[in-house]
Amino acid sequence: MNSKYYIHKEGLQLESGERLKELTIAYHTYGNYDPKRNNVIWVCHALTANSDVFDWWKGLFGENDLFNPRDYFIVCDNFLGSCYGTTGPLSENPENGQAYYHDFPQLTVRDLVAAHEILRKHLQIERIQMMIGSSLGGMQALEWAYLLNGELDNLVVLASNAKHSPWGIAFNESQRMAVEVDPSWKESNEKAGLDGMRVARSIALLSYRTYATYDHSQQENEEDKTDDFRASSYQRYQGEKLARRFNAYSYWHLSKIMDSHDLGRGRNGLVAALGQIKSRSLIIGVNTDQIFPIDEQRFVAKHIPHASFLEIKSLYGHDGFLLEQEQLSKVLESFLIESKNNEQ
Numbered sequence: 457m458n459s460k461y462y463i464h465k466e467g468l469q470l471e472s473g474e475r476l477k478e479l480t481i482a483y484h485t486y487g488n489y490d491p492k493r494n495n496v497i498w499v500c501h502a503l504t505a506n507s508d509v510f511d512w513w514k515g516l517f518g519e520n521d522l523f524n525p526r527d528y529f530i531v532c533d534n535f536l537g538s539c540y541g542t543t544g545p546l547s548e549n550p551e552n553g554q555a556y557y558h559d560f561p562q563l564t565v566r567d568l569v570a571a572h573e574i575l576r577k578h579l580q581i582e583r584i585q586m587m588i589g590s591s592l593g594g595m596q597a598l599e600w601a602y603l604l605n606g607e608l609d610n611l612v613v614l615a616s617n618a619k620h621s622p623w624g625i626a627f628n629e630s631q632r633m634a635v636e637v638d639p640s641w642k643e644s645n646e647k648a649g650l651d652g653m654r655v656a657r658s659i660a661l662l663s664y665r666t667y668a669t670y671d672h673s674q675q676e677n678e679e680d681k682t683d684d685f686r687a688s689s690y691q692r693y694q695g696e697k698l699a700r701r702f703n704a705y706s707y708w709h710l711s712k713i714m715d716s717h718d719l720g721r722g723r724n725g726l727v728a729a730l731g732q733i734k735s736r737s738l739i740i741g742v743n744t745d746q747i748f749p750i751d752e753q754r755f756v757a758k759h760i761p762h763a764s765f766l767e768i769k770s771l772y773g774h775d776g777f778l779l780e781q782e783q784l785s786k787v788l789e790s791f792l793i794e795s796k797n798n799e800q
């Protein structure tokens with residue numbers, strides 16, 4: 457992946473009151489600052505992605521895509537608690553030299569944003585032309601946009617919300633229950649809870665896709681089948697695919713982080729908090745999203761002073777934000793052109 461690493465020796469005070477003594481942040485940058493340092497695109501990735509945005513968001517980010525290293529200085533960092541290089545449950549706890557495993561502290565979206573802010577200062581980025589985040593990444597982007605003032609020109613939030621819903625929390629709790637009933641979850645090693653996580657990913661996928669997605673991609677070719685259905689092997693394969701690249705501790709924690717998301721907590725509620733966001737904003741929803749229904753994005757757009765709402769169409773439900781690059785590329789290009797015209 458060729459990540460870069462920043463080690464922040466001062467550590468981080470968490471919202472819970474606990475403290476991470478030392479913090480490593482893994483990140484990627486592509487391109488260079490323009491002479492005015494006004495070409496920074498910062499990406500806040502979603503649940504199981506990583507900082508290599510050119511790898512997982514091709515079609516939107518790449519050498520020949522809208523966000524390319526000739527025109528932009530692109531930054532993406534792996535967020536706190538994940539497992540792609542930034543401090544997480546498998547990292548060494550400086551207090552005892554062992555991996556944190558079950559002792560990793562509970563985090564909130566605000567802690568993740570505090571880590572992004574540490575990296576922004578380390579990279580001496582004074583102004584971000586556009587921040588883009590989707591799903592859990594969109595939660596971080598909104599939270600960070602609330603905290604930034606003149607430093608952020610444009611905000612793009614995709615398939616996300618301002619406070620996680622009871623429906624979303626229920627899906628997350630069901631996934632944690634799957635991890636917790638795995639007998640190996642009680643152990644302290646890298647493989648603990650992996651069977652449970654396989655089930656959890658299968659549950660999650662039902663919220664990321666739709667009836668129509670499965671109807672389209674998992675129909676049987678044989679008429680008289682009574683077992684071994686394609687949809688069954690698909691669910692199992694998806695669990696397996698995640699187990700090859702993730703760990704159950706991070707997965708468990710990330711779902712808790714998502715549940716913690718409430719932009720209005722301690723800030724006189726959501727409407728007041730959204731009203732404080734100064735950046736020009738584009739809030740995008742996927743018409744078939746079952747887990748972050750588009751009314752959530754309409755609400756966000758309605759209460760940010762300089763925001764517009766846009767709906768993209770997809771067969772893929774929530775995961776449409778990762779797959780509909782062509783539609784996204786067009787709308788984001790227009791958004792950036794309008795933004796430049798407004799500046800002149």
Ligand SMILES: CC(=O)SCCNC(=O)CCNC(=O)[C@H](O)C(C)(C)COP(=O)(O)OP(=O)(O)OC[C@H]1O[C@@H](n2cnc3c(N)ncnc32)[C@H](O)[C@@H]1OP(=O)(O)O
Binds near residue numbers: 690701775
């Ligand atoms: C190191 C890394 O990999 S890092 C990060 C990469 N991932 C991320 O960034 C997270 C974001 N990405 C994602 O969540 C997903 O990749 C998405 C949403 C973009 C796409 O989902 P996918 O799982 O690739 O697509 P889809 O749902 O079409 O499934 C295709 C896979 O299922 C397999 N599959 C399809 N039908 C079946 C079936 N009936 N039975 C078994 N397997 C099946 C395909 O062979 C394919 O396998 P492959 O991924 O090994 O090639």
Ligand SMILES: N[C@@H](CCO)C(=O)O
Binds near residue numbers: 504591775
């Ligand atoms: N399917 C994506 C998005 C979830 O919001 C992921 O695993 O990161």
